[in-house]
Amino acid sequence: MPDTLLATDNGDFDTVPWTRREIEQQPETLQATQTLLAADRTGIEAFVAPLLARPDLRIVLTGAGTSAFAGECLAPWLSKLLDRCVEAVATTDIVSAPLQNLRRETPTLLVSFGRSGSSPESVAAVDLVDAHVDEAYHLVITCNAEGDLAQRSNANTKVVILPEATHDRGFAMTSSFSAMMLAALSILGGIEALDARASAIAAAVSDSIARAEPVIERLARRNFKRVAYLGSGVFQGLAREAALKMMELSDGAVVTCFDSALGFRHGPKTIVNSETLVVVFVANDPLTRLYDLDIIEELRGDARCGEVVVISAQPADGAEITIAGMTQAADVDLLFPFVVPAQLLGLRVSELLGLTPDRPNASGTVNRVVQGVRIHATPA
Incomplete structure (x- = not known):
């Protein structure tokens, strides 16, 4: 079964994996991401600026797999830029050991990265932070307007939905990774500053x-x-x-x-x-x-x-x-x-290797949106 059928100029169709298209579209999706953020600059800064002004605020960058690694890339740089400790803690770590990773009395901004925004750990991590941190705030950066995290907007939450093209159809995250990373860098490091470099x-x-x-x-x-x-x-x-x-x-x-x-x-x-x-x-x-x-x-x-x-x-x-x-x-x-x-x-x-890049796992045991996760109750 072909990955993607694209019409050519002569009306024929070529098979082009979504994964290739999504890698090659990154110059455009990065620009589109920054344009989207600039358009919502007032709303974003109204949410983020008061939090960043607080010296006691803990910032945690979270996600699973590639989304977690976006946080690992940015945490050292943002720590230096913001002159505070910015931590990368995967949702998988928060969910499996919440009492080790959360601090009830420390005001916390959880920055959640999620291509789909619907993986069980992503949703559970947000719920656990709300349950185990007295003063919790959420910045959700997602590529999917229909995902669970995208539906969570409230007074303590800012949801940023990236351009639809960043919601990668391929199995491996590519343009979603770069766009979410750029978004966090722009939002936390200054949208105007990123405008000059985008x-x-x-x-x-x-x-x-x-x-x-x-x-x-x-x-x-x-x-x-x-x-x-x-x-x-x-x-x-x-x-x-x-x-x-x-x-x-x-x-x-x-x-x-x-x-x-x-x-x-x-x-x-x-x-x-x-x-x-x-x-x-x-x-x-x-x-x-x-x-x-x-x-x-x-x-x-x-x-x-x-x-x-x-x-x-x-x-x-x-x-x-x-x-x-x-x-x-x-x-x-x-x-x-x-x-x-x-x-x-x-x-x-x-x-x-003769694989289908958009669906490389032949056994079907590894999925684009993770499956099979049971969320267990956290002890009081």
């Missing part, structure tokens, strides 16, 4: 797609059995997301891991052999970048990897994929173009 981010994503395609085709055809993604700072969360994309889209046929540049030496480096591809996201931050370059030099010097691939914004790094026009960009802005090669690699590997 076009450059979108242009960098477009450049990344173009530059990555030939590299990805070559790498995918090498049939690596293992892939390790490394990134430091904000890129550690991105490395985790990249590893998940490959695992999902290959239906587990490719073994993956993720780590920081420094952490990789402490055991995970044992994954390296002649059938291992290591991808390193190189930071623009001058100090962080030095550690990234050190692990690249070490891995190439060991001569045990199948290949080491570098993704960077700095031409001096001699990267296989260099993102143009971003040499002075903040690392958080590089998240968006850097994720593209990982998405494309997962997609192309899936295709070469």
Whole structure:
């Protein structure tokens, strides 16, 4: 059964996976997301500004799977920007151990990411925060206007529904991931500040797609059995997301891991052999970048990897994929173009394995919206 049938100019139909379309539409969906936020700037700021003015406010970024990793990418950056602790705590952790993760007497803003907004843990996490935090507020960022979270607007809740195109139809989250991440960065970091950078981010994503395609085709055809993604700072969360994309889209046929540049030496480096591809996201931050370059030099010097691939914004790094026009960009802005090669690699590997990228899990035991979760009562 074809993934997607698209009419061509001559009236014929081509089969194009939704996953490919959703990767390639990101320059447009990012711009559309920022435009939507700018249009609702008054309402968003009326909700967020008084909360951010409170020094006692705890901010928790939450979601499951890819949605959780969006929070992991942003938490270090937002902590520095807002001069407060911003935590990434997955809904799966909140639901399974709420009394360990919630603080009753600490005012809390829960920022919920959800492509569908209907996964059992997403809904349960909101309910648990309301039940176990005396003063709870919710910022819901979702791609689905019909989802459960989208219906929860009240005085303590602001719901932001992203453009319909971001509600990915493919199994693996791609444009939904980048759009939700941009939305949170804009809302919490300042919509006006993001306005000045949104076009450059979108242009960098477009450049990344173009530059990555030939590299990805070559790498995918090498049939690596293992892939390790490394990134430091904000890129550690991105490395985790990249590893998940490959695992999902290959239906587990490719073994993956993720780590920081420094952490990789402490055991995970044992994954390296002649059938291992290591991808390193190189930071623009001058100090962080030095550690990234050190692990690249070490891995190439060991001569045990199948290949080491570098993704960077700095031409001096001699990267296989260099993102143009971003040499002075903040690392958080590089998240968006850097994720593209990982998405494309997962997609192309899936295709070469003979899988259906929009539904790669042949057994049907893993679903686009998670199923089979039982929510158990929390002890008083």
